[in-house]
Amino acid sequence: MEHRLANTWWMTVNEKKFIETTLLSDLRIDGRRPFDYRRLTIKFGRDDGSSEVQLGQTHVMAFVTSQLVQPYRDRPNEGTVSIYTEFSPMADPSFEAGRPGESSVELGRIIDRGLRESRAVDMESLCVIAGKLVWAIRIDLHILDNAGNLVDAANIAALTALSTFRRPECTLGGEDGQEVIIHPPEVREPHPLIIHHLPIAVTFGFFGDENIMVIDPTHKEESVMRGRMIVTLNTNGDVCAIQKAGGVGVMQSVIMQCLRIASVKAADMTSKIKNAVESYNTERALRKIKRHSSSAALDVNKPDVKLENQNQSVDQKEIGDLSGHHVERLKLISEERGVSHSNSMEGLRQSPEQDKTTRDVNSKGADFDVVETSLALHGALIPNTKLEESRREKPSEADPGQLLADLEPAPSPDGAVETGEQTNGKKTLVDAVKPKHKRRKKKSSNIDAS
């Protein structure tokens, strides 16, 4: 109710008339044609099962989480999928904090019907023990900015989040074989959900009495339009859900025309979603390859610096764009230590982030640990520097020897120091600290990459 009022309030009569009249000649206020979508941007979060969708100015965020629960009594071997919508009061003046309003409930129900009743997500594969434990999938939809057509944006957000979500692998164990062991994602690769088809919601707005219709109405158009119809279909030509709650009447032939238009748009959207998900999956896989290849380097375990160097150079190619960045950091750190390097990395630019690193190092008084961990991060580039350093600092035995020892294990992921020369007392402490630092920093370097 409040939604309607706030919507009509800020629109003047002239503005409304203008929108209606321009639509008579197939023009829309944002320059689109009647059956065009606004620009769609799909972004993914760092974790699996989170996505951020922008449809023009409309901004929706989706998070998928899972939990083990007891199934419903009438469906003992099926998991559950539930959708929660959160209309942030920040997104629109008509949204109020507190209890979900009518529009929020309607949005949730439309997406719910499209996803659940059309059996898009395989529920039976979510069963762990029939009648006792199933996975409950929860989709949280957050509306961050409302610029019209929330349903389509939220639906795409829900679909993309679902397709990138992975639930942890679990097995039965214990004495009676009834105990459920959930394996953390580091131990066993988590499972993606089985999604049979992607139901895409397409919103039509109807204007005036002559049944002018547009696709993907903006917020302004929404406050003028006389009726709305949301059609949810998949690429197989199946209609998964329709919602036309009142509003101006339309002929049956117009509805069928809408369905045909919507099926074309749905195919278009599906390919966009699939591309986005695929690129996310490739990126995800690449991230993992990096981890494995560095552990392969650990297996080599050769004290010979040159051999390790070769291993790393393969990595270096993989990291590619990151490397420049790492080089910079390295350079700064080495400068800090007072070792004047006249290496090839001099000409690189200096970003504020690196400044921060410098300051960090400063405050710690050129602590070796810091140097070491930051080097450990950027294993790929170490060998080069390392070689240079070893060449340079050979004459002075005491300090550089220590340095070399610290540098040596850097490329190995869990800091297991195995090369012969580094057997000194300091090792154990270093070992304890390194993996932690490493994981955290690795993540941060991933953010930089994305």
Place this chain on the structure above:
Amino acid sequence: MEFVSPEGLRLDGRRPMEMRQIRAEIGAVSRADGSAVFEMGNTKVIAAVYGPREVQNRSQQINDQALVRCEYSMANFSTGDRMRKPKGDRRSTEISLVIRQTMEACILTHLMPRSQIDIFVQVLQADGGTRSACINAATLALADAGIPMCDLVTSCSAGYLNSTALLDLNYVEDSAGGPDVTVGILPKSEKVTLLQMDAKLPMDTFENVMQLAIEGCKAVATYIREVLLENTKQLEYRRGV
């Protein structure tokens, strides 16, 4: 499960294109401005309309049209298992919204600015098709209250089970998990104002099912007109015209 027998009969003995018996009664609530009871087989719904009256919450007042409100509820005893449902669950909120918007489309709200019309619908017995029954009952109640409308709204549902299109699903057929299409039309212009669909259905099949539901709506419209005409005749008779 077999929903259509080889003889072409449904679980309750109807033919696929046959509707349940419908019965309507006007003036069930004495204090209301308009009220009606509508039955479709075992589904029974009561509707009451209050208004046009002064807007209760001033901040909601609209200066160029009437404010329409609707509240849908299900009696605790309406379903098979008697349970206390929390008021304002998601399903009933959505149905309230749907009924309100459907009725708003046919009420001439611009004739009654700064006023409020309340529609209350309650399901007494639920046996499938409660949404349709509620809309039909609300139409009758609005007509009884003498609220100006551009047309009646009538509604009917249809489904698709055992590769047969079925008109007016009952509870067993509805809960089979097949598609369920609820249609509301403005019978004079034959335009669709309400359309809701669940589950999966190929596009051409959907057209047939929707066509069937529209035919059902027309049948309901004919009956509702009869009831209203009969009611008006009685009023005329009582006034001694």
